[in-house]
Every structure is written in C-alpha cells, then in structure tokens.
Amino acid sequence: MGVPKLREWRRQPQFQKDPYFPPISSDKLTSGRTELRKVAVPANRYTPLKENWMKIYTPVVEHLHLQIRFNLKSRHVEIKTCKQTTDIGALQKAADFVRAFTLGFEVDDSLALVRLDDLYLESFQIQDVKPLKGDHLSRAIGRIAGKNGKTKFTIENVTKTRIILADSKIHILGSYQNIQVARTAICNLILGSPPSKVYGNMRAVAARSSERF
Amino acid sequence: MESDSKVKHVVVDSGAFIRNADIRAIGEKIFSLPEVVQEIRDQATRQRLQVLPYEIIFRQPSPESVKYVTDFAKQTGDYRSLSAVDLKVMGLTYQLEKEFCGTDHIKAKPDRNKAQWKTTKSDLEKPTEIAGFYVGKKVTVGTCASAAGKATGTIDDKCLSSESDCATSTECIDNISTDEIQKDSEESTVPMSENVSKEIDISKVDNSSSSSQIVDQSVPQSGYIDKDGDMLPEELICEGSDEEGEIDEDSGNSSDDDEGWITPSNIHKIQQQSGVVMQKASVPVGCITTDFAMQNVLLQMGLNVISIDGMLIKKAKSYILRCFACMKITTDVTKVFCPHCGNKTLQRVSMTVNEDGSIVYFLSRRKPISTKGMKYSMPLPKGGKHANNPIITEDQPCPQQRLSRKARQKIDALDPDYVTGISPFSMNDINSRAANLGVHCNTRDRWNKRNPNEVKKYHGRRK
Numbered sequence: 001m002g003v004p005k006l007r008e009w010r011r012q013p014q015f016q017k018d019p020y021f022p023p024i025s026s027d028k029l030t031s032g033r034t035e036l037r038k039v040a041v042p043a044n045r046y047t048p049l050k051e052n053w054m055k056i057y058t059p060v061v062e063h064l065h066l067q068i069r070f071n072l073k074s075r076h077v078e079i080k081t082c083k084q085t086t087d088i089g090a091l092q093k094a095a096d097f098v099r100a101f102t103l104g105f106e107v108d109d110s111l112a113l114v115r116l117d118d119l120y121l122e123s124f125q126i127q128d129v130k131p132l133k134g135d136h137l138s139r140a141i142g143r144i145a146g147k148n149g150k151t152k153f154t155i156e157n158v159t160k161t162r163i164i165l166a167d168s169k170i171h172i173l174g175s176y177q178n179i180q181v182a183r184t185a186i187c188n189l190i191l192g193s194p195p196s197k198v199y200g201n202m203r204a205v206a207a208r209s210s211e212r213f
Numbered sequence: 214m215e216s217d218s219k220v221k222h223v224v225v226d227s228g229a230f231i232r233n234a235d236i237r238a239i240g241e242k243i244f245s246l247p248e249v250v251q252e253i254r255d256q257a258t259r260q261r262l263q264v265l266p267y268e269i270i271f272r273q274p275s276p277e278s279v280k281y282v283t284d285f286a287k288q289t290g291d292y293r294s295l296s297a298v299d300l301k302v303m304g305l306t307y308q309l310e311k312e313f314c315g316t317d318h319i320k321a322k323p324d325r326n327k328a329q330w331k332t333t334k335s336d337l338e339k340p341t342e343i344a345g346f347y348v349g350k351k352v353t354v355g356t357c358a359s360a361a362g363k364a365t366g367t368i369d370d371k372c373l374s375s376e377s378d379c380a381t382s383t384e385c386i387d388n389i390s391t392d393e394i395q396k397d398s399e400e401s402t403v404p405m406s407e408n409v410s411k412e413i414d415i416s417k418v419d420n421s422s423s424s425s426q427i428v429d430q431s432v433p434q435s436g437y438i439d440k441d442g443d444m445l446p447e448e449l450i451c452e453g454s455d456e457e458g459e460i461d462e463d464s465g466n467s468s469d470d471d472e473g474w475i476t477p478s479n480i481h482k483i484q485q486q487s488g489v490v491m492q493k494a495s496v497p498v499g500c501i502t503t504d505f506a507m508q509n510v511l512l513q514m515g516l517n518v519i520s521i522d523g524m525l526i527k528k529a530k531s532y533i534l535r536c537f538a539c540m541k542i543t544t545d546v547t548k549v550f551c552p553h554c555g556n557k558t559l560q561r562v563s564m565t566v567n568e569d570g571s572i573v574y575f576l577s578r579r580k581p582i583s584t585k586g587m588k589y590s591m592p593l594p595k596g597g598k599h600a601n602n603p604i605i606t607e608d609q610p611c612p613q614q615r616l617s618r619k620a621r622q623k624i625d626a627l628d629p630d631y632v633t634g635i636s637p638f639s640m641n642d643i644n645s646r647a648a649n650l651g652v653h654c655n656t657r658d659r660w661n662k663r664n665p666n667e668v669k670k671y672h673g674r675r676k
Contacts, residue, residue: 050343057345057475058484063627067474072340073349084477111626112637119637148651153641160636174637 029088037095038076045102046075055107056098059114064090077102096121103171104164113173122179126168129190137168143189144170151195155185158199158206181205220499220519222313224306225269226299227252228503230262234521237267239501244305245269248298274304282307282510289323289513291506294545299507306500306516313497323513344483347473496525505531506544512566527568534559535574537582550607557605599650614652617645 041049049056049070060068060079064087067080079094087093093114100110100121113119126132132140145152145165152163159182161174170186172179185202189195223240227249236243250269253259282303286292295303310319340346475483499517502508508518508526518526534543536551538558543551550557560582563575594602598612620642624634631637642648 050340050346053343053345054484058480059627061475061477061480065477067476068345069473069475070343070346071349072346076349080474082476108623108626109638115626115631116637148648150643150648153643153648156638157641157643160638162638 035081035091037079037091038071038074039079039095039098039102041070041075041077041102043075045104049077049101052101052107056101059111060094060097063114064094066090066094068094100173104166105162105171105173109162109173116175118175119173120176120179121171121173122183123169123171124183125170126190129187132190140190140192141165141168143192143195144186146195151189151198154199155182155202158202159185177209181209218495220495220517221497222309222499223519224302224309224498224500225249226302226500226502226504226507229501229521231255231258232503232521233258233261234501235523236501239519239523240499243267243269244272244309246273246298246301246305247271248301252298272305274301274308278308278311279304282514285321285323285514286506286510289510290542290544291510294506295504295510299504302500302502303507303511303516306498306511307514310498310516319515320513344486345473345475499525509566512568513572528565531564531566532561533564533574535562535576536560549604555607614650615647616652617642617647619645620647 053070056077057068060066065082065084067082068077070077077098079091079098081091085091096113097110100113101107103121103123113121126137126140130140143151146154152165155161156163159174159178161172161178161182163173163182163186164171172182172186174182181202184205185198188198188201219238220240222242222244223236225236225240225243225245229236230249230253250262253262279300283292283300286295286300286303307319310316341348496517499519500507500511501519501521502511503521509531511518512526512528520526532546534546534548534551535541536543536554536556536558537560538556539551539554541551541553542562543553543559545552546561548559551559560580562577565573565575567573591603591605594600599614602609602611604611619640622639624637624639625631626637
C-alpha cells in the first residue's frame with residue numbers, strides 16, 4: 001500500500017473517532033509534586049557564579065519557567081519545578097546548563113544547552129589517554145592549548161565545539177559527532193602528534209561530515 | 214500598545230538608535246536633531262535609519278534653552294563630559310517641556326546642599342544580598358556546633374535546631390515565621406540580639422535534645438527571620454507566605470523549604486531591584502539617552518529620562534571616582550590616574566541621583582587601600598611596541614591592543630534565529646593580529662596580575 005493510499009484509508013470514518021491525546025503537561029505528569037535538582041559549585045567557580053548570576057537565573061526563570069536559588073551553606077545551585085513549568089525536560093536542561101557553567105564554560109556557550117537538544121557534555125582526563133607524569137604531562141597540556149590558546153581555539157572553530165582545559169581534565173561541549181572529532185584531535189595531541197598534523201586530519205574529517213549533511 | 218502608556222513627545226539621542234530601541238513603542242511623536250543622525254557612524258545603524266517605520270521630527274532647540282541647559286550642566290560638573298550635540302538634545306527636551314508642561318517644576322540650579330556623603334561599614338558585596346543567594350540550613354550536626362563563632366554562629370545554631378527536627382517542626386516554623394514577619398519589620402535590632410544570645414546558651418547546653426524547646430519558644434526564631442529579612446528583598450518573604458500550602462504538601466522533604474527562590478512570578482521585581490528603579494514611562498515629554506552625564510543633568514533639572522526599554526529612570530545609580538590623595542571627585546570613570554593630582558589613587562564611590570535631584574555618595578570603609586605592587590621594585594622597562602611594561606603615568610605611550618571584530622562577536626542562544634545558525638557557538642578569533650599578539654578580553658592589566666619577582670617554579674631537568 002502506497003503512502004497516499006494509506007492516508008485515504010486512514011481518513012475513513014472509523015478512524016475519525018480515534019481519541020486524541022494531547023501532550024500531557026509536566027504538572028500532571030509529576031502529579032503536582034515539585035522536582036528539585038542540585039548542582040554543586042566548586043570554589044573556583046563561586047566568584048564567576050556571583051558575577052554571572054543574573055545571566056544564569058534569567059534564562060532559567062524566564063525561558064524555562066523554573067525556580068532557582070543558590071544555597072550558600074552547601075554551595076549548591078538548586079533548581080525546582082513549579083506550577084508555571086510547562087516543559088517536562090526544562091529541569092534537566094537547566095541542570096545541564098548550570099553544570100556546564102560550573103565546569104568552566106562561559107554562560108553564553110552553556111546557554112546553547114538550553115536551546116538545543118542534541119548538545120552533550122563529555123569529560124575525560126589526560127591520564128585516561130596516556131599515563132603521563134611531570135614534564136610530559138605539562139607538555140601534553142601545552143600541546144592541547146597551544147600558544148595563546150591557539151590550538152585549542154582552532155579545534156573549537158573547526159569542530160564547532162567548546163573545550164575547557166582545566167589542568168589535566170578536559171571537558172568538551174558540542175553535538176555527539178563533533179565531540180568525537182574534537183576528542184580524536186585532542187587524543188592525538190596527547191599521544192604526541194604535532195599540531196599541524198592534527199589540524200590536517202581534523203579538517204578532513206570535519207569537511208567530510210559537513211558534506212554529508 | 215495603548216497610547217496612554219506612551220510618552221507623548223520623546224527626544225531621541227544617538228544611543229537609542231545605536232542600541233536599536235523600539236522607539237515607536239515608547240513614544241508618540243519622536244523628535245531628534247540632524248546632528249544626532251550625523252553622529253552615527255555605525256554601518257548597521259545607518260542602514261536601519263534609512264528605512265524607519267516611523268517619522269522623526271527634526272527640530273533645532275532655541276539658543277536660550279541650550280544656554281539654560283549649558284549653564285545647568287556647568288553647575289552640576291557634567292559639562293566636560295558632554296558634547297555640543299548632547300547639549301542640544303537636552304536643550305530640545307527642555308524646550309518641549311517648557312512648551313507642554315511649563316517651567317514651574319524645572320530647577321534653575323542644582324541642589325548642591327542636598328549632596329550627602331554616606332559611609333557604609335557593612336561589607337558592600339555581601340553574598341547574601343544577591344537575590345537568590347540564601348543561607349541554607351546545615352545538615353551536619355557536629356561540625357556546626359563546634360565551628361560556629363559567636364556572631365555567625367547564631368544563625369547556624371538556629372538553622373541547626375530547625376533542621377534536626379522532623380517535618381512537623383518545620384511546618385511549625387513556617388507558621389511562626391509568616392506570623393512574625395509583620396512584627397519583626399517594626400522591631401529594632403537591639404532586643405533581637407538579646408534573644409539571639411539567649412538562644413545560643415540553650416543550644417550550647419545540649420544541642421540535640423533542646424531543639425524542640427527552641428522551636429516552641431518561637432522568640433529566637435524571630436531573630437532569624439529578621440536577620441534574613443534584612444538581607445533579602447521583601448518580595449521573597451511575601452512569596453514564601455503565599456505558597457505556604459505547597460510547603461505543607463511536600464514537608465516530607467525537609468531540605469526543600471521555601472526561602473530565597475527566584476520564581477517566574479517575582480523575577481521582574483528582582484531585576485528591577487538589581488538595576489535602576491523603573492516604571493513604565495507615560496509622561497508628556499521625555500528624553501531617551503544612554504549617556505550617564507546627560508541622564509544626570511536631566512534628572513537634576515527635573516526632566517524625564519527614559520531608558521532604551523521604555524522605562525522611566527527615577528534614580529540614576531552610577532559610580533564616580535574619588536582620589537584618596539587629594540580627596541577630589543572625578544566623574545569620568547574611565548580615568549585611572551587622578552586628573553587633579555596625577556596619582557594612581559582613584560577609588561570608586563557609588564553615587565545615586567534621586568528623583569528630586571539630590572545626590573548621595575556612598576563611601577565604603579570596608580575596602581582598604583590596596584598596597585599591591587608596593588613591595589617589590591619595578592621591573593626594568595623594556596623596549597618595543599608591545600612590551601609589557603607597567604603603566605605608571607597617564608601619558609605613557611602604549612599600543613591600543615583592541616580585540617578584533619571577530620573576537621567581539623557573540624551569539625545569543627535565546628535569539629529566535631539561533632537554531633538555524635551554522636554553529637551553536639561563536640567563532641574564536643585565531644588569525645587576526647590581535648589574536649597573534651595574545652590580546653584577549655581579560656588581558657588589560659597584564660602587568661599587575663602577577664608578581665614579577667616571584668621565584669619561578671623548578672622545572673626538573675629542563676635546559
């Protein structure tokens with residue numbers, strides 16, 4: 001049965017009586033209970049949080065219709081659903097957004113998580129790739145960053161991701177495929193490839209993937 | 214938008230065009246000057262001005278009104294930071310105000326005697342004063358009782374006492390707190406401290422068993438609420454009392470109390486409190502400007518100033534610089550060196566211009582004068598254009614080191630067209646001269662960041 005024929009068939013009277021189920025509101029789905037998420041803020045991100053607090057709470061409250069506060073005792077950002085919350089996924093989005101900020105991403109970059117559904121965060125350590133120590137480790141970090149952060153910025157530009165290089169920890173924010181490309185590039189740098197070679201490979205992969213879409 | 218909430222005659226400065234304010238929604242008749250339009254150099258703004266959806270009435274102010282404004286600006290001390298076009302824009306505002314409202318309420322002289330100096334002893338940037346930052350209740354029992362000092366310990370212990378109780382007692386607290394809010398706001402802080410000290414004694418004797426006792430007393434609780442009410446905006450407390458029914462429902466979760474939340478219903482109040490005090494403008498004559506000096510002069514004259522989002526500015530809060538060597542004030546906040554004595558001794562002082570034109574300065578006693586860079590001798594100056602030398606005097610030649618245009622571009626994730634973009638993030642600038650020189654947004658005062666005489670870390674066998 002072809003598609004047009006199927007449509008005809010579906011328009012028959014017995015199908016017209018099919019019950020219509022509107023998408024359930026988050027309020028009903030959680031049966032009126034409020035959900036709470038807590039995101040820990042490390043000491044090094046406390047001052048940036050204070051400075052960017054308005055930029056953080058505005059989208060969470062106005063765009064996602066959640067409640068937010070910062071607990072000074074436990075140093076947690078607490079996000080809660082309320083009656084105005086319409087989207088069931090809003091709480092998870094807001095928690096991801098704040099978590100990305102606490103990892104070191106800028107607010108503008110983290111906001112992409114609120115807006116787009118196919119963005120992910122990935123974290124790993126240099127030691128996961130190769131057990132480097134001392135000067136070797138420092139050099140690997142230096143290779144990833146490059147002079148004035150040039151290598152890191154180039155990887156970010158080509159792969160359309162954002163990378164945080166916090167000592168030997170690496171956090172990547174981007175879509176699934178882009179994270180893969182960026183991670184491969186970083187892993188090659190850790191293993192000792194010269195940046196020029198990594199750029200070439202990365203550009204080739206990025207060009208191929210952009211052709212596909 | 215209904216016309217009664219609009220400004221009847223609005224004078225527009227170049228700042229409003231550049232920031233792309235929705236002027237049609239703000240005012241009915243839009244006035245400007247040809248010089249204002251000529252002043253705009255920005256390509257995008259010029260293109261926008263070519264196809265305006267409204268008509269601008271170009272009008273020149275009379276020489277008398279410009280002179281009046283000029284004299285006033287000289288008296289307020291803002292004259293130096295105003296251009297000829299600025300004065301004309303203010304002159305036009307004054308002239309329109311004279312035509313449509315009369316001159317009775319316009320001041321001829323700034324109220325200099327009204328300028329107040331206030332000193333604050335409290336820490337200006339207390340984290341609890343930030344909306345949405347709240348002092349949570351401690352969960353761990355042992356550490357709190359031992360570590361808490363006398364002053365801060367009062368809150369901790371009270372939090373502890375309420376936390377260690379079961380759900381019924383937290384309900385009890387909530388009931389008490391809502392009843393007591395009204396009383397507490399009137400009470401002075403002196404008797405409060407007595408209550409607090411009493412409470413410490415009880416909690417010190419036996420922490421775990423006396424907790425229910427404390428809750429029953431309900432007097433010490435008032436101290437806690439009052440303390441909190443001082444720090445947090447009043448709306449937040451009201452919010453808490455409104456949603457009391459909700460607390461009772463999920464009282465099983467004891468950590469889930471109702472303080473300090475920023476909610477969709479109170480966010481507007483919080484945003485207004487964090488910025489200037491605003492009100493939707495519906496006045497006969499107003500001036501849209503982003504220039505602080507102009508706002509200052511207009512407010513002191515008694516004319517209406519409108520922000521670019523159409524709100525009436527009642528109180529311009531800003532900062533001025535005060536030299537702690539010669540005690541003179543500098544209104545140009547971009548200065549690093551005192552224009553009067555030439556020393557690098559400027560301190561930022563916050564200042565507000567109220568609706569009635571009175572000025573209040575707030576001096577902070579908490580911030581000590583920085584002795585940074587006093588301990589070590591200066592590094593030897595190096596040659597070359599991009600040498601990283603300390604800046605000692607105002608006229609020292611130095612490269613501009615601006616960010617490239619690409620580096621300044623930002624993507625707004627909440628923009629409606631955002632999803633259609635190529636990349637979710639803005640592009641990093643890596644090829645421009647600025648990027649090659651290592652100019653980032655946070656490298657303005659690079660020399661001062663690090664101690665130049667610091668002992669370098671030992672790097673193993675590196676040669």
